[in-house]
Amino acid sequence: MSYVPAPTLRRLDHRRSVSARRSRTAWFFLAPSLITLALFMVWPMVQSLYFSFTDYNRIQAARWVGLDNYAELLGDSNVWNALGNTALYTAVVTPVTVALALAAALYLNNAMAFRGFTRTALFLPFVVSLGIIGIAFSFLMDPNIGLVSHWLSKIGIVSEQGFLSDPKLAMGTVMVVGVWKNVGFYMVMYLAGLQSIPEELHEASRLDGANTFQRFRNVTWPLLSNQTMLICILAATASLQAFDQIFVMTHGGPYFKTETLVMLIYRSGFSELRLGYGAAISWVLMLLVFALSMIQVGYFRKKAVTY
Amino acid sequence: MSVRTEIVETGTTRSPQLVPSTPQALRARRLERVWRWLLGIGGAFVGLLVIFPMVWMLIAAFTPESEIVAFPPTVFPSSLTIDHFVDIWDAIPFAKLYGNTIVFAGTVTVVSLLLDTMAGYALARFEFRGRNVVFVLILAFLMVPFQVTLIPLYDVLGAMGLASTLPGMIIPRMTNAFGIFFMRQYFLSLPRDLEEAARIDGASEMRIFARIMAPLAKPAMLTLGLFHFQYNWNDLLWPLVMSSGLESATLPAGLAMFMGQHVVEYGLLMAGSVLALLPVVVFFLLIQRSFVAGIATTGMK
Numbered sequence: 001m002s003y004v005p006a007p008t009l010r011r012l013d014h015r016r017s018v019s020a021r022r023s024r025t026a027w028f029f030l031a032p033s034l035i036t037l038a039l040f041m042v043w044p045m046v047q048s049l050y051f052s053f054t055d056y057n058r059i060q061a062a063r064w065v066g067l068d069n070y071a072e073l074l075g076d077s078n079v080w081n082a083l084g085n086t087a088l089y090t091a092v093v094t095p096v097t098v099a100l101a102l103a104a105a106l107y108l109n110n111a112m113a114f115r116g117f118t119r120t121a122l123f124l125p126f127v128v129s130l131g132i133i134g135i136a137f138s139f140l141m142d143p144n145i146g147l148v149s150h151w152l153s154k155i156g157i158v159s160e161q162g163f164l165s166d167p168k169l170a171m172g173t174v175m176v177v178g179v180w181k182n183v184g185f186y187m188v189m190y191l192a193g194l195q196s197i198p199e200e201l202h203e204a205s206r207l208d209g210a211n212t213f214q215r216f217r218n219v220t221w222p223l224l225s226n227q228t229m230l231i232c233i234l235a236a237t238a239s240l241q242a243f244d245q246i247f248v249m250t251h252g253g254p255y256f257k258t259e260t261l262v263m264l265i266y267r268s269g270f271s272e273l274r275l276g277y278g279a280a281i282s283w284v285l286m287l288l289v290f291a292l293s294m295i296q297v298g299y300f301r302k303k304a305v306t307y
Numbered sequence: 308m309s310v311r312t313e314i315v316e317t318g319t320t321r322s323p324q325l326v327p328s329t330p331q332a333l334r335a336r337r338l339e340r341v342w343r344w345l346l347g348i349g350g351a352f353v354g355l356l357v358i359f360p361m362v363w364m365l366i367a368a369f370t371p372e373s374e375i376v377a378f379p380p381t382v383f384p385s386s387l388t389i390d391h392f393v394d395i396w397d398a399i400p401f402a403k404l405y406g407n408t409i410v411f412a413g414t415v416t417v418v419s420l421l422l423d424t425m426a427g428y429a430l431a432r433f434e435f436r437g438r439n440v441v442f443v444l445i446l447a448f449l450m451v452p453f454q455v456t457l458i459p460l461y462d463v464l465g466a467m468g469l470a471s472t473l474p475g476m477i478i479p480r481m482t483n484a485f486g487i488f489f490m491r492q493y494f495l496s497l498p499r500d501l502e503e504a505a506r507i508d509g510a511s512e513m514r515i516f517a518r519i520m521a522p523l524a525k526p527a528m529l530t531l532g533l534f535h536f537q538y539n540w541n542d543l544l545w546p547l548v549m550s551s552g553l554e555s556a557t558l559p560a561g562l563a564m565f566m567g568q569h570v571v572e573y574g575l576l577m578a579g580s581v582l583a584l585l586p587v588v589v590f591f592l593l594i595q596r597s598f599v600a601g602i603a604t605t606g607m608k
Contacts, residue, residue, distance in 0.1 A: 019434070025512040026433035030441060033426035033482040040460065040479035041448060047459035058462070104353075113347025114354075120595065121354030127533070127591045128361065129541035131559040132580045135566055136364045139573045147363065147380045180357070188602050241452055244543045248563050262454050262544070269458040270548060279458050286455040293450040 051279035058273055069280035079281060081256055082264040088171065089260060090239035093178045097235050098228070100183045105190035106216070119191075123184035130181050134248035137177050138164060141249075167257045170250050174258055177245045182238065186231045193227035194220070226300075233296040240288055261285050361584070368392065368577040375574050391578035398575055400553055404561040405582070410473055411557055412540035415480040419535050420528055422482040427490025428520055432502070442491075448484035454544070461548055471551040480539060486531055493527035494520065529594050530601025537587050558583040 052069055056062035073079050108119055125133070140148040143162030152158070159166045163173045197220065205215050243262040246252065252259035252267070259267075261281065269278030355362075363382075367375060368391055370384040395401050430442055460479060461470060469475030501523070505515050521528075543559045550556035553564060562579055591598065 022433050022512065023435035026429040026435045026438070029425040029429035029433075029516070033422045033487060034441070036422070036479070036482045037448060037484065040463070041451065041456055041484075044456035044459040044463055045451065047463065048455055051459060107346075107350060110346060112343050112350060114351040115347065118347075118350040118354040120592070121351075121358045123595075124358055124361065124588065124591070127537045127541075127587050128584050129543070129559045129587075131541070131543035131563050132583055133360060133364075135562060135576050135580055136360045136367075138566075138571075139367065139577070140360065140363060142573075144378065145376055145380050145573070147382065150380050180360075184357075188599055192599075192602055237452075241454065244559075247543060247547075248566065251567070265454055265457070266544070266548075275458050275462075282452075282455045282458065285452055289452045290450055 048279045048282060051276045052283055054276045056276040056279075058275055062276065065276070069277050072277070073280055073284070078256070078259075078264060079284075082259050082261045082281075083284070085171065085256075085258060086240060086242070086260045089175060089178070089242050090236055093175050093239045093242075094232060094235045096175075097179045097182050098186060098231055100179065101186035101231065102190055102224075102228075104183060104187040105194055106220075108187070109191060109194045119187075122187055125181050125183075126185040130177070130244035131248050133181075134177060134245035137173075137245070138249050141173060164250050165254050167254050170254055170258050174242075174246050174249055177249070178239065178242060181245075182235065186235065189231055190224065190227055193224050197223050229296065229299050233292055236292055237289055240285065240292070261288075364577050364580055364584075367573060368581045370574060372572065372574045391574045392582070395575050395579045395582070398572075399561060399565050399579070401561075401579060401582075403554055404556060404558050407473060407555065408540060408557040408583075409586075411476055411546070412536055414477050415539045416532055416535040418477075418481045419483050419486055420532050423486030423531065424490050424521060424524060424528060425516070426482065426487040427492075428494050428516060428524075430487065430491045431494035432520070445484050445487050445491075449488060451484075457544070457548060464549075471549060471555055473555070476546060476549045476557075480545075483535070486535065489531055489534075490524065490527060493524055497523055526597050526601050529597045533591060533594060533598050536590060540587050 051062065053064060053066060054062035055065050055068075104122055108115060108122075140146050141163045143149055143159065143165075146162075149159065149163060159169055163169045201219050201223070202215060205219050210218065241262055242260045243266070246258050246260060246263055247266075250258045252263045261284065265278050265282050265285070268274045268281060366383065369387045369389065371386060371388045371390070374381075374384045374386070426445075430438065430445070464470050464475040464479070467475075469478065497520070501519055502515050505519055510518075540557075541559060542557070543563060546557040546560040547563070550560055553561050556564060558579075562576065562583065565579075566576060
């Protein structure tokens, strides 16, 4: 035991009280958020998992049915149809959106007239309601009075029953709206990425005699791979949850051709009141989104590009 | 080269020495200016194409119903009317929808912004036991799709007597894992000197947060505020589930229901849609500069 002078003791004491005070403050700042998340996110998730093992229908008390819902789900053509539609939607919308966003960012990264206007115009769809703009798109594609379907008919693209009632064209139409909505947002993320690439790197490769394409291929594209990864995951996650424009424009039709997983969750849980079964389907969606996130986590842990 | 061209461009001097001396240099400069205009016109054309559905909405909202249903459809009507903007208030409880949406999106934005900022600040700036656990939990919550909680959430709120009410719609959105993460990343990027100085001066932690750190985080809060506001103003699924009818719905849910229930009157719907989109578009145009900067600086890299 060594002698500790009084002032040091007081300082130690003071430091401990400061750290205790700061710890208390931290929990005080966190508490409202943590309580809200626990009550309205964690608890409903636990409930959802529980529901998925019951036949709960809101009218009678839930009865435990074990894995019945999941067994039914595996043989349910509605589920496979929705899964297929969601996969198709995601497989088309994600790469198209990301490619267009990158193209728009590369284009708008040059000095040009009207650049501010064009950027704002491309971004604007991101802030408007997909459900509400879906109404306008339905109007534009109306077989009788729709302006766009009228224009398309003039160049030989005709649909007798209308694009949104045509089993072959309905999915394509809601995909276009889905792409339209998000390109601008990812473009802004890409622009931020482009502007963070040091100018010296471009300069150096220009001096080495690289042409525009080579500079893109060997400098820009590799240095954007963090953005590309993040944007692909965000776009794919959003696509897996496609709902709004589909609800408004086709309601899952014609003949369930545009019924996505979320549309099916909504139908099972809120139209047919099969809450247990709907919850089981929602866990399929949960697994898909979780798998995507794991890919992202793995990527950023291993080979995130730093410069 | 840059000095010379600038002076020539502003046209303040015609001194022969300051004009690019060779015809080649002159031609290159003129070519570059033409190129900028060509690029710009191409871009602006695509931009117009992208906003066409919104422009069309605006035009159709002022088009008389007789012309809307006429064949062949035309872009510009021969006459304009404001009837749709007058009638929409009686065709559906539009004022009620509007009020609901303002209360829902407005309250969620303000409350969530406050709670997200507080939680993000605590995670970025305080050392305490359990911090890493909390942070990992927040990261895990980022991966949860909202739809997985949807079905039980309705029942949880029902048990609290809040099903199909506006508070019930608002309360689960009072905080947000993404918002907490976003604010944490921003606070991490701020220098520590100011708060240390204030702490030495004896300021309380509350005061440091409210007077120093929160104001410093304003750019990030504006960005997050627009995220929250547009997300909730525009959301369809949650208000659809939580509203028992048009009276308790928000604008997107209400307009979607109205479209589903009636013989579609597009003029009315377009007028309603224009009014519904206006606040978010205006909000965005007002803060777009700091919004874009916020995306560029905060955790998106």
